[in-house]
Amino acid sequence: MAIQITNQPTNPPYPAYNNSIIEFTSDAGTPITADIIVNGYTFEQSADADGIFHFNLKRIIEVLINQNNFSDHIAIDNPADFLFLDQTLFLDVEIEIIISFADDSQESQTFTWPYIKSVIQEGEKQFNNSQLKLLAPYANDICHLTYFEGYPFDISIYSDIARLITITNLRTGLATDLNLLKGVNRLFISNGENDNLGFESQLPLYLGINELEFKANDQIYFTLLLNKRSPECGNLLKFFNRQGGWSYWNFMDLHVEKTKADTIDRLNSDFNNVDKSRGNFAITGKEAEKSRSLLSGLVQDHEKKLISQLPTSPKVYLYTNELASPFELNDFIEVEVDGGTFSTSNKHQQSVFNLTINLPKIYTQTL
């Protein structure tokens, strides 16, 4: 006699932003109600006619895993420390099921499910490897990413246990070992500086494509084709991708800014004789917003796929620091990608992406 789980998500870690439906029953009696206790919160469910309970954990997981509203809180104090466990991107959820039966007896079972902040689309191929994987758009056994030298850049790696991995740059034959912890690890390839005191001091990267092989216990888990581009001023956007990690793209420096201003309120001041009057109204001030239109420059097909996630990203930051400077948390200011339609075409291998971002609200002097 035991609780039987008849339906549950597969292929952990589970995506927090897809349905997480669990169905269960028990052969220990006639199930009437069930308490499902998720990280201490209790939810009541009633059994269907066949004694099966149906429950979707999705909203609960969304609440539990995202108390920071997708914000990134990791900054580098010391360039030599370039690997961080990001506790905001992973959550082990403890679930206890207590079934109450018609005869007033109870039965319970507890288990833990791992979740990351990802979302999977209908028909999208899932990453087969559940133990160690890169949280980047369209990442699979082989993944393409672009790193703009002189700007901050990190990759997010999920590991189901704490483990030692070896990264080998096949282009140079050099390798380095890293100790990953259970959860999502952020590997900062660069903190923005060019002095090579960080990751590149251990594993130098050359301009152009570097083929980085990620191994653990002699097993290759994936290969990252990292395209390192030479330093160039631009508008660097950092955004949260659908796979549950952070991505970057440096848009061209060339851009157009628009400012829109409105009067907040008009006050009547018609209280004087006309010969003593200096006007009969006054405004309480202005409120204003600013937007910036960006151009991606010519992008490759896989880069286009990465940038195409920007319009749906829940968190986008604009980097405001100088090129080749170490970044601080406040150098990234939150912006909003303007709504609307975004078209991509596979007609040409290379294309240009246009994007408008709304900048933070402008502070004005008001009454």
Place this chain on the structure above:
Amino acid sequence: MSLEIYINGLEVETNEDTKLAETKQVNDFFEIKDRQTSRTNSFTIPPTPRNTAIFEMLGIVGSTTLFPYRIARIDVKRHGITTIENGRAIIKETEYGKAYNIHSYDGIIDLYGFIENKKLSELDFSDITVQEINQDSWLASLNNTWQDGFIFALADYGNIEDVVEINYQVPSLFVKYLWNKIFSEAGYTFEYVGENNVFESPEFQESILSITEGYSNETDEEPEVLKLDLSKSGSFTPPETTIPRGSGNLLNDSTISSSTIHYIRFNEHQDPDNLHITSTSETYNRSRIRIKESGYYKLEVLCQISSYNSSGSLTIERNGTNLFLNSWSSSKTIDQVKYIYLKENDELFFRFTANYQDQYSSLNYDIAFMMYLDNSAIVLNFNQYYTEVGQKDFIKDVIHHYGLMFQRKGKVYQFISIEDLLTNQGNQEDWSSKFDSAISEEYRIGNYGQKNLLKYTYEDEADNFADASFRIDDLTLNPEQDILTRAFKAPAYSTKRLNNRLLRAVPLWEKSVDDLGNVKEIRPKKSKPFLMRLERSAGSISYKFYEDGEVQDFTGDIPYGGFTGLDHNNIIANRYSAFANLLDKGKKIKVRLYLTELDIYALNFLRLKYIKQLGQLFYLNKVENFQNKKRTTCELIQVRRFINRGEYNGDYNSDYNI
């Protein structure tokens, strides 16, 4: 951040749809009955992960949270300036995936929220319990003042002769004692901000409220008899406060105001009269103790609470209302002896209330309860009286009686009499610089008639000797309107004289006589409390304890239960003249003002406002839908300089005509 909203001390996330337009009004000037109002402001916040966690997963189907069934605290800041402090919030609705709809209540409701549904009998009178009524306790109380809580004021309580039988005299509680007690138990203080402090006035300090029933004089010499011996070692689980910390959870632990209620199901050790009633289910039943014999009872409670770090209370309920409330916070041992008169068929229950606590654990308790019948003395416990008088009704009655307006500033309630507010016109602020434009004026103000009655209740319903009225010169109104009826009875004159002084009649006993006119029985009688004023007068009286007791004399200041200055003719003359004058041809004017967060923060309804552009002085009645950076519509009452157009004529049968 221009708008910050805190629920139970935790900042909730807002979005562009979160528009908290604050309407401020502490006193609806023209509604005497409901003058102390509070305004509801509605707003929405998005169901973000943080907000959903703060609301304990509310809005997720299957959630078992009690959050929408509890009152939360709300604080609001605009640009860092507090505009709502310690208000009350209730979640009315969740629109799935869209919004939480919240109602917030600000202003004076805080105190009312705390004392809502509480009776005067639920106050802690342990400092003034009269353990035994006899000559000593009676004599000792005669010089009592309000600080002592109670006094035996001489009156005709239903059985009085030339020799006063003191077992037919009752104690009354001082109004000021009750007033102070309610505020202190609710955790507030009060102050008077006008010139003539009513709380220090002789009338306020000398006003007393009789108990609500005479006591049984059927005592005997029998020693106490054990009627019940019960105990229970049990536990239950209070709710937890801690919002679980998932990875990346940025919330701080917080106490959310809520609690779990648990009724005790005792185990019996001795119950010779079968007073202890339970069903067979130990899990789902509560103990019910049904009294079979009326009399004075001694209740002994010894309770030890363990493995629980938060506060709570143990309450003995009688017939569904709280009788004794024992709160604990740090010390978790309750060891009390209470005396009370219980009647046949009274029912007692024992109830724990455990508040949320930080460290989630069970509350374990070990309680022993012994009950004795002890008719050897008249034991008086104030908790058994005033069970029908709400604390809120009492507060409102005092406010009406003294014609007070008030506002709350944090934990301090500020009061001013309407007379002080309207006649002391030096206490004003110049709001000319905030004026934008006038919108409209209104002439129908409040629910008044041409003749407006202020009434008492009476033992004899035909009485009206303490009622009075004032007139409004508006022929479009109803001819007559009741605007206020006091919660307490006005005592009529008795036929009995002592020391050549006519006593007041406060019938808390009634006599039944046989066909020959002989007294057959004197039975206690229930009543609303009578409001009296203590009047001391030097003299001598003879007294005895019980009919066959030794007659003794007392010479000195005798405290009489009087009524001087409490009738409505006096009230109108002294406290409502300026108000009535204002109602006469009164105008309510709506204007647009430009108010800032600082104006809202420092808003003082108890100071009149002068507006140069209108050339008038106003009472600020309401601030409607204040939002940052916008003009705000405000309701002003035009204050004309007070001209005393009438005089109090001393004739109780004639209306005070102004």
